[in-house]
Structures are given as structure tokens and as C-alpha cells.
Amino acid sequence: MSDSSALQLIQQRRFGPLLISQTLGGFNDNVFKYSLIILITFGGLRLQGISTEVLVPVAATVFSLPFFLFSSIAGQIADRYPRDLVLRYTKLGEIILMLSAAIGFVLNSGPILFITLFFMGAQSAIFAPAKQASLPQYLSRKELISGNAMISGTLFLSILSGSLVGILLIRRPIGPEIIGVMLVALAVLGWLFMRMMPSKPAAAPNLKLNWNILSGTWHTMANLFLEPKAFRPLLGVAWFWAASAASITVLPLLVHDMLYMDESVVSVFMVIFTLGAAFGSLGCAIATKGKDILWLSITGAVLLSLFAADVMFSSAGRVEAPLGGVEEFFADKRNWRLLFDFFAMSAFSGVFVVPLQAMSQHRAPESSRARILAGGAVMNAAGASIGQLALIGVARAHMPLSSAYMGIAIISLTFATFMIYRRMKNTW
Numbered sequence: 001m002s003d004s005s006a007l008q009l010i011q012q013r014r015f016g017p018l019l020i021s022q023t024l025g026g027f028n029d030n031v032f033k034y035s036l037i038i039l040i041t042f043g044g045l046r047l048q049g050i051s052t053e054v055l056v057p058v059a060a061t062v063f064s065l066p067f068f069l070f071s072s073i074a075g076q077i078a079d080r081y082p083r084d085l086v087l088r089y090t091k092l093g094e095i096i097l098m099l100s101a102a103i104g105f106v107l108n109s110g111p112i113l114f115i116t117l118f119f120m121g122a123q124s125a126i127f128a129p130a131k132q133a134s135l136p137q138y139l140s141r142k143e144l145i146s147g148n149a150m151i152s153g154t155l156f157l158s159i160l161s162g163s164l165v166g167i168l169l170i171r172r173p174i175g176p177e178i179i180g181v182m183l184v185a186l187a188v189l190g191w192l193f194m195r196m197m198p199s200k201p202a203a204a205p206n207l208k209l210n211w212n213i214l215s216g217t218w219h220t221m222a223n224l225f226l227e228p229k230a231f232r233p234l235l236g237v238a239w240f241w242a243a244s245a246a247s248i249t250v251l252p253l254l255v256h257d258m259l260y261m262d263e264s265v266v267s268v269f270m271v272i273f274t275l276g277a278a279f280g281s282l283g284c285a286i287a288t289k290g291k292d293i294l295w296l297s298i299t300g301a302v303l304l305s306l307f308a309a310d311v312m313f314s315s316a317g318r319v320e321a322p323l324g325g326v327e328e329f330f331a332d333k334r335n336w337r338l339l340f341d342f343f344a345m346s347a348f349s350g351v352f353v354v355p356l357q358a359m360s361q362h363r364a365p366e367s368s369r370a371r372i373l374a375g376g377a378v379m380n381a382a383g384a385s386i387g388q389l390a391l392i393g394v395a396r397a398h399m400p401l402s403s404a405y406m407g408i409a410i411i412s413l414t415f416a417t418f419m420i421y422r423r424m425k426n427t428w
Contacts, residue, residue, distance in 0.1 A: 021091060025127070033060075094123055221378065240349060246407075296355050
């Protein structure tokens with residue numbers, strides 16, 4: 001799809017309101033999450049005496065846990081009812097959650113913020129399958145990669161802007177109050193945009209819902225495994241989110257404990273990391289021209305591996321010192337190499353994942369698409385949780401935090417090898 005066609009797609013009701021609404025929601029999620037991480041890392045926020053090194057990955061896991069619990073029912077709901085209706089109700093629920101977040105920040109209450117974080121994960125778990133499954137309803141197959149590229153690219157930009165707002169504002173005077181008002185206002189705006197989406201009929205209106213979490217999840221995963229053509233790209237998407245979660249979660253600790261810099265440097269890394277991911281994702285809209293191009297994902301995985309490995313080497317050898325700021329950071333020439341590694345790593349992660357997302361969507365049967373993609377969401381949560389829990393293991397084993405990036409490099413290269421093998425066997 002050409003750039004002009006992509007812009008025309010954004011202007012249409014079948015795609016534009018969804019894109020804007022999910023971008024506002026992504027911004028809100030990251031304002032909240034990074035405000036919480038900065039309060040834990042630099043602001044002394046505690047929960048039941050848990051140490052900072054453990055509490056940061058615990059917070060990330062609290063957000064991802066609802067994907068295990070609620071993805072199965074979310075997929076059923078998104079097949080049973082019109083998906084645009086499901087999306088509107090989840091955005092309405094976001095308004096209530098942002099009110100709770102505002103109260104938590106104003107009171108500086110760890111329990112309120114962590115409870116809100118859990119239910120934000122639940123809201124995202126319900127939203128994701130409906131959003132992913134609705135794209136093939138509103139877009140043609142040739143438009144899917146461009147649509148996914150714009151969804152992913154703008155999501156990364158919302159991660160960037162939301163994280164920067166959270167990082168730079170939360171510890172300022174009346175920062176918590178400003179953030180609280182903003183979260184609620186944007187949640188209302190996102191709901192209003194979502195109401196503009198045109199209605200589509202339910203994919204499986206006679207589906208009987210299974211409310212049992214265990215058996216529902218079992219059947220969801222079983223259905224996914226019965227669709228190997230959709231399962232394989234979803235496996236790659238799950239690894240992408242695992243690597244991204246680990247990279248972003250460890251970043252404030254890497255800056256604080258290995259580079260000996262303050263939170264302003266975290267914002268520099270977030271700019272570089274997220275701009276790279278947006279650049280890589282949006283570039284796919286031009287490079288793929290609407291086709292499933294596996295070679296693009298393979299190239300992305302290999303180069304992601306290369307630059308992730310170099311993060312470990314380029315961050316080594318630092319001497320403990322009082323925390324520096326942006327000026328001190330840029331004065332050290334070693335950090336320019338580190339920034340380039342982060343940009344390239346994130347750009348090629350975007351190149352890796354966008355074609356896989358489009359593959360999984362159009363390969364899944366319409367009548368069970370949301371349930372299959374919900375199974376993918378469970379895998380995403382599993383991967384993210386494993387990555388985050390691995391960070392706890394790294395901390396407990398007193399290993400350098402940068403070793404997490406070497407793990408990302410090894411697994412990415414392994415998955416690239418798997419894709420090459422499947423392509424050669426013509427079984428991808």
C-alpha cells in the first residue's frame with residue numbers, strides 16, 4: 001500500500017477511530033506504568049517491604065497476569081458479540097480505571113496503584129482480541145500489513161510519549177494531580193472516538209460462552225494449536241512481546257545501577273528505543289506492499305539479535321559514581337554506541353513482528369478468529385511474564401542487568417533459524 005493510500009485509510013471511519021482510540025489508550029497505559037516505575041525506582045514507593053529490584057518486574061507481571069486469566073473469555077466474547085460493541089464497552093471501563101489511577105497517584109498509595117494496574121491488564125486483555133480480530137473485518141487482505149504497521153507504529157509512539165510524560169512529570173510539584181486529570185480526560189476522548197466505528201455483525205452469534213477460566217483457557221489454546229498456520233506467526237509475536245517487555249522493564253534499572261545515571265537518561269533511551277520501533281513498524285507498510293514476506297521477519301530477527309548482543313558489550317566497564325544527568329551521559333562517547341544499538345534493536349524488532357501479525361490475522365478462520373488471537377494473547381502474556389521473572393533471576397544471581405539483552409539476542413537468533421528451516425521445508 002502506498003503512503004497516500006495509508007493516509008486515506010486513516011481518514012476512513014472503518015479504521016481511523018480505532019487507530020486514534022487505541023493510540024490514546026496506549027498513551028494512558030504508559031503514562032500510568034512509567035509513573036509507577038519511576039515512583040518505585042526513584043521515588044521510594046514500596047509495597048509490603050519488597051525491594052526495588054524485585055518490585056519493578058513484579059509490577060510488570062501484575063499487569064500481564066490478567067491475560068492468562070481473561071484472554072479465553074475475551075476471545076469468546078469477541079466472537080460471540082459484535083467486536084465494535086466489545087471495543088466500546090472496554091473503552092468505557094478504561095474511564096473508571098483512570099479515575100482509580102488518579103486517586104492512587106494523588107494519595108501515593110501503592111495498594112491502589114497495584115490493584116488498578118491489575119484491572120488495567122484485565123481491560124487490555126479484553127480489548128486486544130477484539131481489536132486484532134476486527135482488523136480483517138474492516139480491512140482487505142492487501143490492507144492488513146499497512147493497517148498493522150500503522151497500529152504498531154502509532155502504538156510505539158504512544159509508548160514513547162506516554163512514558164516520557166510519566167517519567168518527567170510524576171515527581172514534579174502537582175505532577176500526580178496533572179497526570180490524574182490527563183488520564184481521565186484522554187480515556188473519555190478514546191471512548192468517544194471508539195463510538196464512531198461502524199458496526200459489524202458478530203462472527204459466531206450462537207457461541208455458548210464458557211466462563212470457567214481453566215477449561216476456557218485450555219480450549220482456547222487447543223483451538224490455537226489446531227490452526228498451525230496461525231500458530232507459527234503468533235509464536236513469533238509472543239517472542240516479540242517477551243523481548244520488548246524485558247527490554248523496557250530492565251531499562252530504568254540498567255540506567256540507575258549500571259550506567260549510574262538519573263531518570264532523565266531513562267527518557268533519552270525511551271525516545272531512541274520507541275522511535276526505532278515506530279520507524280521499523282511503519283517501514284513495513286512500504287517494504288511489504290501488502291504481502292506476507294517472511295524474509296523481512298527473518299532479517300529483522302537476525303539483526304535484532306546482533307544489536308541486542310552489542311547492548312551488553314557497550315554497557316560494560318562503567319565505574320560506580322554519583323548519578324549523572326543527560327549532559328554527563330552524552331559527554332561519554334561510549335553511550336553513543338549504546339544509543340545506536342537500542343535504536344537498531346528496536347527498529348528491527350518492528351520489522352520482525354508486523355508481517356507476523358498480519359499473517360496470523362488473515363490465516364485464522366473468521367468464525368473463531370478472536371479465540372485464536374486470544375490464544376496468541378495468552379502466549380504473549382506468558383512470554384512477557386517469563387521475561388520479567390527472568391529479570392528477578394538475574395537480580396538474585398547477581399548477574400549484570402545487561403545480560404538480559406544477551407538472552408534476547410540468543411533467542412531471537414534461534415527463532416530466525418526456526419523460520420528459515422520452516423521456509424526451506426515449505427511448512428511455514
